[in-house]
Amino acid sequence: MIFETSFHKLQLKFLKLNLFSSELTLAVRSVDLLSQKSDRNKKEHHTDQYHSDQLVVRRGQTFQIELDLSRTFNPNTDKLHLELKTGPLPQVSKRTHIIIPLVDELEDERWEAKIVEQNVNRVKLSVNSPITAVIGKYKLTVTTQCLKTSETTTHDSDKDIYMLFNPWCEDDTVYMEGEKELKEYVLNDTGRIYYGTEKQIGARTWNFGQFDEGILEACLFVLDNSEVPPSGRGDPVNVVRVISAMINSPDDRGVLEGNWSGNYAGGTSPTAWSGSVEILRQYHKEGGTPVKYGQCWVFSGVTTTVLRCLGIPTRSVTNFQSAHDTDVSLTTDVYFDEIMEPIHHLNSDSIWNFHVWNDCWMARPDLPPGMGGWQAVDSTPQETSHGTFRCGPASLAAIRSGQVYLKFDTPFVFAEVNSDKIYWQRNLDSTFSQIHSEKKAVGHCISTKAVGSDERVDITHLYKYPEDSEEERIAVETACRYGSKPDVYSSPIAEDVRVEVMMEGEGPRMGGDAQLKIVVKNTSSQPRRTTLHSQVAVMYYTGVLKDTVKKDTLNVELKPQEVYDESFFCHEIKI
CATH class of the missing domain: 2.60.40.10 (Immunoglobulins)
Structure with a gap:
């Protein structure tokens, strides 16, 4: 009987110890990323149009989350921090594994969190992100520690956080001034793409659908399917360059397979597409199998969707009489033999009736001052850039002034809009002489949709100076000095x-x-x-x-x- 009583006393003492220990333990019961209160995240971050059950926010701006704890948080005896991880191998040194400390006051330019509201076991945190944060999908973990017992607990959120570029933030390199422009180039999910000839300009309505269900996930899948690691996704120049490569499929199993043959068996004719949503959903659903088929306006439409979805201001642009320079001569060359018959194997340059690509908006700290603003990006597979079918981003300011030595792929875009068409005749000694040149052959009526309306606006002046102006001739001759035929203008042709x-x-x-x-x-x-x-x-x-x-x-x-x-x-x- 004495033994039994002692046993009960020991059992009671052990039970009290467990109760005391559980009272000290601080654990997270749940993380609320999408409560009614946190709807302010969507409005403040301009992400309320995304059809997603995850938290979508923009970098360089605070957002709120709520924690349900096992007991009241005591800042004197408890510690708490957040961890965000993105990519297959998160690393602190690569900024893909983020440890967010709890602080008394938030400061700019860093990851940190502050308790802004506490109600018994419910805690509301305001989380700050830097404007250089890597974009993408983050897994959230909350870690707590009781200083009295040194016991640590972790809780993984069942929801993810999607971090996007922030064109509303002045410190972000994609910042764009003007609410009308932001509404058009980031938030507008429909648009117009132009085609035809400069004298017969047609327009087709395109559903970009960047906020449709599953499209954000599909766009991030496109990034994940590339060979570029997540650590490089803090720089919009890198992201745009990756997307330019991944929208086409020849060398990286990108989104669209191009087809100009007229035979579209086994796929969809490029003219049948009216939007990007079905294309991106199919690509995502089939695990990265290229969708058949696309031509330039389809490549451009999908590129607009992806970049707007990720937060980069973007528009589709059409160039009429668009040159395709194949030898980096910065001229469009036509060769004839001694009796003026075309030399077909040399005539690889061509001029398209129209060609559609994209402009995206960003600062260019990697270039000299004044080269920020609109950048040309082309996802149609024409020529390779550093071994991959991609083009841009190329500064329109650099293109306009003929500064083709500035990256990326500025010579190619310059030739598309402002190259001279040079005619060459073969001499008896197999050399070639210039016999004629056309200075207005390419780059006409460069068009995009107007801000706030379905009207077409001519933006040729952003790509080049007026034809026949001294500035335009200087730009052409400056550019050609950096091409593969630097002596084209060394001896002008006397054309009377x-x-x-x-x-x-x-x-x-x-x-x-x-x-x-x-x-x-x-x-x-x-x-x-x-x-x-x-x-x-x-x-x-x-x-x-x-x-x-x-x-x-x-x-x-x-x-x-x-x-x-x-x-x-x-x-x-x-x-």
């Missing part, structure tokens, strides 16, 4: 016989006739004799030759200042 081809009306329509006029003018004070080689061909919008319609050679004798013209019809032009 000028040729111009004009088309009556707006231009040819499908299955219709085209009336062309060739005007030859002798601008000299002496008579001139010249041979006019004319060739009319039908091309795809990419500048690829489909068929020759008419070919002719005509000897022309011109008196001083005489103008000669010849008109002719081409019947049933098939475009």
Whole structure:
């Protein structure tokens, strides 16, 4: 009986010890990232349109979370900190494993948290992030410690935190001034993409859908599917460059497979797409299998979706008469043999009726001052950049002034909008001589959707100075000095016989006739004799030759200042 009583006393003492220990232990019962009170996160961070059951916030700005604790938090005896992890191998040194301390007062430019409200066991935290934070999906862990017992507990949140770029924050490199501009280039989920020719500009409505359900996850999946580690996602230049590569598929199993063949069996015709949502969802659902098929406007539309979704102001841009420079000459070159027959294997440069790419907005601290603002980005696979099919971001300010030595891929974009078309003839000794140049052949009516309306706005002036202006000629000659033919303008061509081809009306329509006029003018004070080689061909919008319609050679004798013209019809032009 004495033994039994002693046993009960021991048992009671042990029970009291356990109760005392449990009272000291501080544990997190739950983490609330999406309470009604925390709806202010969405409004303050401009993320209320995202259809996501996770917390979506923007870097460089405080956000709130709530903790339900096992007892009242005592700052004198308890410690608490948060941990955020992103990527497959989070590391503190790579800024992908973040330890967020609890502080008395929040300061800018650092990860930290402060208790702003406490109600018994309920604690509300205000969390601060730096403007250099890596964007992406973070796993949240809350760690508590009781100083009396040194006991530590951890709690993993069942919700994730999505961190995005912050164009509303003045210290973020993607900061954009103006609510109308931010509403258009970040928050607008529909837009217009232009196509056709400079005289027949068409527009298609595109559903960017960056806030649709599953699209944020799909966009981050695109980043995860690249070879660039999460540690590089704090710099928008890196992110844009990655997205430019990942929207096409030739070398990295990106989102879209390009197809210009006219045969779209096994996939969807590029003209059938009207938005990005279905494309990105399919790519995500199928684990990174490229979606079939895309052409330039589709690549651009998807790029706009992804970059706007991640918080980078972006727009789709169309360039009419867009050059494709294949040899970094900064000119569009056409080669003929001794008898003026085209040398097809040398004529790899082309001029597309139109080409669609993107502008995105950011500061460029990696470039000289003045190079920030709009940057050209092209996801259509044309030429490789550092071994990968991608293009940009290239500063429009650098393109305009011909400073093509500034990264990234500025020479290629410059040639698209402002290269001269140079005609070369092979000599008997196999060298080539310039026989003609066109200074206004490319880069017309560069177009994008206007802010706040569906009107088209011409932004050619952002890419180049006015044609024939001294500034424009200086830009062209400056750029060409850094190309593969630096001597193109060392000996100017004396062109006193000028040729111009004009088309009556707006231009040819499908299955219709085209009336062309060739005007030859002798601008000299002496008579001139010249041979006019004319060739009319039908091309795809990419500048690829489909068929020759008419070919002719005509000897022309011109008196001083005489103008000669010849008109002719081409019947049933098939475009």
